[in-house]
Amino acid sequence: MKIHEFQAKELLRAAGVPVLAGRVATTASEAAAAFTALGTPVCAVKAQIHAGGRGKGKVKGSEQRGVELAKSAADAERIAAGLLGQTLVTIQTGPEGQVVRRVFVESGCGIDRELYCAVLVDRRVGSPVLIASTAGGMDIEEVAAKTPELILSEPFDPDRGLAGYQARLLASKLKLPTPSWRHAETFFRTLCRAFVDLDASLVEINPLVLTKEGTLVALDAKMTFDDNALFRHKELAALRDEAEEEPAETRAAAAGLSYVKLNGTIGCLVNGAGLAMSTMDLVKYHGGEPANFLDVGGGADVKQVTEAFRIILSDKHVKAILVHIFGGIMRCTTIATALVEASKTVGFTVPLVVRLEGTEVEEGKKILAASGAAIITADGLTDAAQKVVAAAKACHTPGTSP
């Protein structure tokens, strides 16, 4: 689960990580009032969307950037007016951009240096790590690719947390002035503690600022949470902003399905993430374009599978659907029953190609055959991909039958 910058900063502040004072505004006049209330000579007005690259991003049809400095209340009002209700396009939003519904007005500070730090789980080490770099405010992936020696990494045990010496080691390697080390130690250790306490999957501070006073401040903050751990963090549920999410993806998540909307015409319903990705690969290999990634998971029931069909069919670009199930935990009879159920309740408006294999496959095939539903059955992967691509193409040319 993703949250907004201002929400991440509230969580970090509560955990004891230094952040600057700021206020959220949903109208231009609120932004002006926030500037006045903060009482600093300069404020940053920042668009709040669930995507990065805001500073370099621009509002569609104008030169307005996603983050700008305001030197007066009138300035703040003008910038907020240029952002609110507008569509911001950044490298992470894709060309369609995202609508800005809120801005965060934040006090300025005297910046000495810009650094980078993040906490995440390193698969290779098998534990969380604190990553830091002197290359602050830049595209960190590019830094990692071109100058990996600039990326520092310290693993830590979730329960013991980051050790004091590890924080000092980083402070030293980041060439922080010695008087700032004690401050850095508190900052890094508190940040790691917050990561663990909140079951985050990523906390990224870019830039992390060394102020002219020698303290560290999180100037930006990005946080995502481990969806598998949300059950023990009821307090985080309120931070979910569904307006920022693809409606079909939200709906799928509510039904316990993993769905990612794509731009093609072939709807895919598969069990297992690896097989779902492979099915998309194969559809493309045979000249089709997948409309989505949809993993119904291991233990989906008839209700979930029916909902999966509704979600796929809610995408108006879908011209054909490929159901690809290799039963393990998922029984082929479950998917077959759901298919028949869905054909009655949802009604298939596009051709449906089904490939079943695995647990209870013969019984599943019998259910499909007995239902009389209009289903194109396929044997094997290639056959399924070819049939669904052909069916989708036939739909583009009126007058030909699939």
Next chain:
Amino acid sequence: MSILVNRDTRVICQGITGKVGEFHTRGCLDYGTRMVGGVTPGKGGEKVAGLPVFDTVAEARAATGANATMIFVPPAFAADAILEAVGSGIELVIAITEGIPVLDMARVMPVVKASQSRLIGPNCPGVITPGECKIGIMPGYIHTPGHVGVMSRSGTLTYEAVWQLTQLGHGQSTCVGLGGDPLVGSSFIDILELFQNDPDTHAILMMGEIGGSAEEEAAAFVKAHVTKPVAAFIAGRTAPPGKRMGHAGAIISGGKGTAEAKLAALRDAGIEVAESPADMGASLVRAMGGKR
């Protein structure tokens, strides 16, 4: 011969009284696995599928001589179940459970490393030595005894690969599902080492996915230590960048993790690459160069 499990493996199921645990315990029994009992705290003394249920793993092990466990405990309690199995001295711990919080696994990993136990999974289909022992949720009938070692990060993709091998007349020595979670007990390299040392495994087929750097590390290991033919497939070649793997994976692996980087590393190690998921079985046949 085979790796990890065989006809002598004595297996318990943690979470046997749950619907899924019971269903798959029956499936394993039907396949011929030596299931010897189950564990659910508070339900000791009951019977499921004719097997005795115990309150703790320690009791189950003492009473049955179990040396392997299959875990179906719900995600919130699964990490604790793994710790219990390891703490009770079970040699092979296979965690099927999907959805365990990643930091729970970060707490489990050092304990497993410091122990004599081997953990497979979590979020995996399990391990099967065809014709001898099935521990997990894979459909048994797609497998056939033979000499190809199979390992994968994805459950259902493994089934597909095994099915292709079986149809091409290539049986499997052992098939291992490593699990799809960020933190899993055994890596490609751990299993490659076992396959390399198993005289009954003549060739190896592996299925990877985009993200992380496990496949690149496996490729380097193959290049240095594996003399047997190896074929591989990487899922997600056409997945749009940035959609699933956020910032984190890319930073940590220093630009690795793309399908292209993985395929290049595999080819560089002399591994036969499957061009499409329909080509997985055939790629192994090519790697073997007509041998069996």
